[in-house]
Amino acid sequence: MGWDGLLPVQRTPPLHGQMTANEALDRLLAGTGLVARKTGPHTYRIRRFSTPRAARAPTLQVHVSKRVEPVPSATGTEIVVTGQKRLQNLARVPMSISVVDLDDIRFFNAAADTRLIARSVDGLALTNLGPGQNRQFIRGVADSPFDGPSQSTVAVQLDNTRLTFDAPDPDLRLVDVDQVEVLKGPQGPLYGSGALGGIYHIVTHKPDLATVSGHMRMTGQAVQHGQITAGGDAVINLPLVNDTLALRAVGYVDHRAGWIDNIGRTADANSAATFGGRLALRWQPDSAWSIDISGILQNVDVADSQYVNTSHESIKREGRIPEPSDSDFKAMAATVQRRMGSVNLLATTSYVTQKISYKLDSSNASPLFGLSGPSRFTDDNRYSLWNTEIRVSPSGNGRWITGLSYMEANTRSHAAIATLADSVVAESMNRKVTEIAVFGEFEIPLSRQFSLTGGARLFQTKEENEAAETIARTTEKIRKTGFSPSASLAWHPTDRNLLYLRYARALRPGGLAPGANDTARRFESDELGTFDLGYRHENRSKTLQLAASAFITTWNDIQSDYLLPNGLVSTRNAGQGRIHGVELSATWQPVEGLKLGGGITYLDAMLVKTQGGAKLDDRRLPVVPKLSGRFEAQYRFTMGTWRALIAGQASYTGHARLSFDENLDRSMGGYAILTTSAALSRDHLTLGLNIDNALNVRGDSFAFGNPFSIMSGRQYTPVQPRTMTLSITRAW
Template identity: 40%
Template sequence: MRKWKEALCVSSVALATSVAGPAAAQERVLLIDVPAGTLEAMLAALATQTKTSFALDAPLPRHRVIALRGRMTIDAAYARLLAGTGLSARRVGPATFRISAAPAAPNAGPTAASADPTVSSDIIVTARKMRELLSQVPGPVTVHVLDGSAAAGSDAGTSAVATQVQGLIATNGGPGASRLFLRGIADSPFIGFGQSPVSVYLNEARITYDAPDPDFRMVDVDRVEVLKGPQGPLYGTGARGGVYRVMTIAPDLVRFAGRSRQRLAALLGHGVGGSVEAVVNLPVRQNQTALRLVGYADVAPGWIDNAGGRSDVNQTVVRGARASLRVLPREGWTFDFVGAGQSIRARDSQYVDRDREELTRGDRLREPRSNDVVLTSGVLQGELGSRVLTVSTSLATQWTLKVDDASSAAAVLGLVAPLRYAETRTYQVFDQEIRLANKSGRTPWALGVSYLSSRSSARGRASEAGPVVAELLDASRSVTETAMFAEGSRPLIDGLRLGLGLRVFRSTVKEDRDDDGGTEVRAKTSWGVSPSATLSWSPSSVSLAYLRVASAFRPGGLDPSNMETRRYDADQLVAFEAGFRQNSINGRLQFELGAFSSLWSDVQSDYLLDTGLVATRNAGDARILGGELTVRWRPTAAWSFVAGASGQRARLIRGIDGADLERDPRLPVVPGVSGHFEVRHSINASSWQVSPTVTGRYVGRSRLSLDPGLDRRMGGFAEFAAGLEVRRGPFAVELSATNIFNARGDTLAFGNPFSVRTERQYTPARPRAFAISLSRDF
C-alpha cells in the first residue's frame, strides 16, 4: 500500500528542479487551467502545469471536482483543489507537496460537492488569441463551461448551448441544418450562398464560412467561448455577429484515464432513443506524448407524424469520433493534432403544415437530410523568450443533403407532380495563421498573418417518379482572403487602458452559377480594413467597465434577380458596445451588463425565388439596439443560481435605392426579448453526491423573413427542464426531463421552400422527454 501511494507521484522531481527556488516557487502567481475531472486526474494536471510533485499519505476520493481556473499561487491552487475533500497539501520542499488527511472538523455534516465558492474562480479564455482571465477581457465574451451542464453529451449540440448563452440564436432547421446569429445580427433563416454571420471554430480550426452550423456534439468538451459582436480585426470577413468556439479537453500527458456513458431517452407517446459515448486518454510517453480518443453515437427519437401513415418520421442518428495527439518536443513547446468527424442522418424533416399544437402534417414525400463533416488541424505553439508563437493549419470539409417534396411547385418548374427535389452541397475551408503574442506585461498584444480559402458548390436535381428529369441548380463559389492583423492594449493612467485592433485584408470572390436565369461567372477582388478600439476602466480587481467600437466586412456576390448588375454588394457592420462586470469580494456574486448599437449597411439576405431556390440580395440598411444582463450567485457552497435576460430592437431603417420599407421592418429570427435561468443544488453526504437542477428559458416573438410574402410570426414560448445527478465514486446516474409542461412553441415557421408560400408551416418544439444515463470514470 505504501509503495502504491508513493508511486502515485505523477510529476517527477526532475520537473521540480526547474523551479527557481523556494521563494520563487511559493510566491509565483500563475495562470492555472485544470479541466474538471476526478481529483486524481486534476492533481496530476496541476502538478504538470506548475512543475511540482506530490506524494500521498491518504487515499484520494473518487468523485469528480469542478474545474480549477484562475490566477493564483501554487500553494493556493493545491489548497483550492483539495477544499471540501478532507485532505490538505503541505509543502515539504521547494517544489514538493505531501497530501494527507486534514484534521476533522467537529460535528461535520454534509458538504458541498465542489470547492468553497467564497473563493472566486476565474476562467482563462483564448478567444482573443491571447491567454486572458475572463474577468479582465474588455469586451462582450461569454464562456459556457460544461461542468455538469445539461448541454453536455452526445445528445447535446449547439442548440443546447444556445439556451444558456444570452444573445446566441440557433435556427431550428434540424440537426446540422441551422444557422447561428448573435446580438440581433441576423439576415435570413434560409441557407443560400451568403457568408455566415457567426464563425464556428473547433479549438483553433475554422469550420464554417458559408456552411450551416455542423452541430458538433458536446462530448469531452471543456468549454464554449462566444465572442459577441463584430470581430473583424482578429477573425476577418464574416465574423460580423461574432465567433462560436468549441474548446475540447486536451490530452493528459501523465495519466491513463477514460469515461463511458450510456443513455436511454423516450418521448411519451412517440419514439425511444439512446446514446453511447466513450473517452480514453493514453499517455504514450510520460510527460511528452499523449493520445486522446473520443467516440459517440446518438439516436434521437422522432415526434412528427405523416398523415399517410408514417409516424415519428424525423428520427435522427448522429455518429462522431475525434482523435487528439499532444506532443511536447521540448520545454515550452507544444504540438497538437486533431482529427474529427461527425455524421448526421435525419430520416425526414421536422415541420408541420397545420396548427402548431399539432404534431401531424399532410401526406407528402419523404424529406431526408444529412450533414457530414471532417476536420484535420495542427497547432504548434512555443515560447520565444517572453513571447508565444502560434502556427495553426486546418482543413474542414462539410457535405450536406436536403430533399424536399416539390410537388406544389411542379407547374412553376414546368414539371409534373409528384416531384422530388434533392440538393447536395460541398463546403471546404482551409485556414492557416501565424501569430505572435506576449505572455505577460502591462501591454498585452497579438499580431500575425493569415490565409483563408473557402470553396463551396451546390447541385440541385428534380425527379418525378425516379430518374432525374431536370437540373435546377449548378453553382460554385470560391473565396480567398489574405490578411495581416494586430491587436493590443496599454495603460493610460492607473486603472484606465486603451486597446486598438486592425486588420488589413485582400479578398477575392469568384462565383459560377447556372440556374433557370442562365449561366454566369463573376470574379472580384477587393482590399479592406477592419479596425477596433476599446477603452476600459478597472476601478478594482473585481470590476471592469469598457467602451468598444468594432467593424466587420462581408464580400458581395451574384444575385440572379438583379436585372441591372446581376450582383449584390458587400455589406459592412459597425458596432458600438458598452459593458460592465462586477464580482463581489468573496466571489459569491457576479453580474455582467452590456449594451450595444450596431449600424449595418447594405444588409445581405438570403431569400426564396418563386421557384423555391435560394438566392442572395441586398435588403437595405439596418440598426440594432439591445442590452443583456447575466447574474451568477452562489450564496453557499451547496447552491448556485444563474439567470440572464436580453432585449433587442433590430430594424431595417431604409430600403435599397430608396425603396419603401415593409410595415414591420424587423430583421428575421431575432426575438425582442429572451431569458433563461438555472438553479443547482449540490451536496456531498458521506460517499454520495446528489445534484438536482432546474432550468428554464423564454423565447420572445420574432418573424421568419424579410420576404414580403413570408412575414410569419414565431416564438413567444417558455420551456422548463429538470435533472438529477447521483454520483458515488466513479459511477454516476443522471435523470432528466425536458419541456416539462409540453409547450408547443413554434421554433421556426419554415420547413419546405417549395410550399411555404402557399401554406403555413410550423416547427414545433420537441415534446416532453425523459432520459436516464449511466456514466463511469476510470
C-alpha cells in the same frame, strides 16, 4: 512545486501579510491564466487553467456554471478564455463574452449540442431546420432564415480551426469538450471575413501527457408521443511517452427520437442518427516546443423534416414525399508552438470539408420548372475551408497578438427537380473565396486603472463565382481590399470591477447568386459596426457576479438570402439595419451548495431602409426574439456516500418574425421551456437524469420548413415534446 508543458515567463506581484499557501498562490497567479492544483500535503502543480483536465466521470464538487460573465469555479479559480487567440483572464477582457462549462452539462445530457448551449447564452439564437442545417445569430445580427449563398454572420471555431465560412453550423456533439466561448459583436480584426455577429468557439480537452484516463457512458432517451432510443460515448487518454507524447480519442453514437408523424406514411418520422469521433495527438519534445495534430468527423442522418402545416399544437403532417437530410463533416488540423524568450510563436493549419444533402417535396412548384405531377427537389452542397495562420504573442500574458493568415473557401452546389417521368437541373453554383490578411491587437496601459486596446486587420479578398441555372451561365471575379478595426477603453477601479467601451467593425465580401428570370445577379459587400458599453462585477467573496451590456449596431447593405417565386433561394442586398440591445445577467451563491443565476436580453433589431433608400416603419430582422430570458437554480449536497445535485432551468423565447419580406412576415416564438436535472456520483460512477420541456409546452420554434410550399400556407416547427434522458457513466 511542479509545472506541466512549456515553462512560462510570468511576473507576479509581491505579497505581504499572513495567509495560507492556497491564498498566497491564488494571489500570485491572479490574472496570469495559471492555477495551482494541490497534489499532496505540501506540494502543488501549476497548470494553465485552459489546460484540459483528464477525462473523468463528472464530479459534483466542480462548479456547475460559467454561463454568466464572469463566473468563477466553486474554488474561486479564474475563468480563462482563448477565443481571441491567446490566453486571457475573462475578468480583464474588454468585450462581451459568455462561457459555458461543458463539465456541467455532462452531468445531465451526454448529447450536448448547439441548441443546448443557446439556452444558456444570452443573445444567441438559432434557426430550426434540423441537425446540421441551422444558422446561428448573435445579438440580432440576423440576415435570413434560409440557407443560401451568403456567408454566415457567426464563425464556428474548434480550438484553432475555423469550421465554417458559408456553411450552416455543423452542430458538433460536445463530447469531451472543456467549454464553449461565445464572443459577441463584430470580430473582424482577428477573424476576418464574416464574423459580423461574433464567434462560437469550442474548446476541447487536450491530451494529458502524464495520466491514463477515460470514461464510457450509456444513455437512453424517451420522447413523449415519440420513440425510445439509445446512445453512448467513450473517451480514452493514453500517454505514449510519459510527459512527452500522448493520444486522446473520442467516439460517440447518438440516436435522437422522432416525434413528427407523417400521416399515411411514417410515425415518428423525424428521427436522427449521429455518429462521430475525434483523435488528438500532442507531442512536447522539450519545454519550448509543443505540437498538436487532430482530426474529427461527424455524420448526421435525419429521416424526415420536422415541420407541420396545421398549427404549432400539432405534431402531424400530411406529407406525400419523405424529406430526409444528410450532413457529413470532417476536419484535420495541425498546430506547432515554440517559446522563444518572452514570446510564443504559433503556426496552425487546418482543412475542413462539409457535405450537406437534402430532399424536399417540390410538387407545388412543378409547373414553374416545366414539370407536372408530384416532384422531388434534391440539393447537394459541398463546402471546403483551408485556413493557415502564423501568430506571435507574449508567453506571460495576453496583452498583444499579431499574425498573418491565409484562407480559402470553396462551395459547390447542384440542385435538380425530378418527377417519375422527367427531371431538370434547377441550379448549379461554384464559388471560391480567398483572403490574405495581416492582423494584430495590442493593449496599452494608460494608468493603473485605465487601458486602451486596439486591433486591426488589413486584408484582400478575391471571389471567383460561377452560377449556372436552367438556361443561363454567368461567371464573375470580385476583388476587395479592406480594413477592419476595433478599439476599447477599459477602466479597472478594482480587480473585481470592469467598465469598458468597445467599437468594432466587420464585413462580408460580395458575390454572385441566382436571380429571377433565369439570370445571375451580383450582391455587394455588407459592413457592420457596433458600439458596446459593458460592466462586470464580482464581490470579494466571489459569491455574486453581475454583468451588463448595452450596444448599438449599424448594418449597411445587408446581404440577405430570400425565396424566389419558384422556391429556390437567392441573395440580395436588402438595405440598412440598426440594432439596439441590452443584456443583463447575474449569478449568486447565497449559501453553500446553492447557486442561482439568470439573464435577460432585449433586442430592437430593424430593417430601417430598403436598398433603394425607402424608409420603413416596422420591418424586424428575422429569427431573433425581441425579448428572451432564463433563470437557473442548482443545489449540491451529500446523501451518505453519494454526492448529489439537482438543477432546473426555465428559458423564455420571445416573439420573433420569420422574415422581413412582406409575403413571409410570419410570427413565431413566445413560449417558455422548463428543464429539470439530477445527478448522483460516487467514486468513478455517475448517474444522470434530464427532463427537457418538463411541462410539455407546445410552441412554434421556427415558422418554416419547405420553400416550395410555404407561399401557399403557414408552416410551423413544434417544440420538441417532453423528453427524458438517462445516463450512466463509468470512469477510470
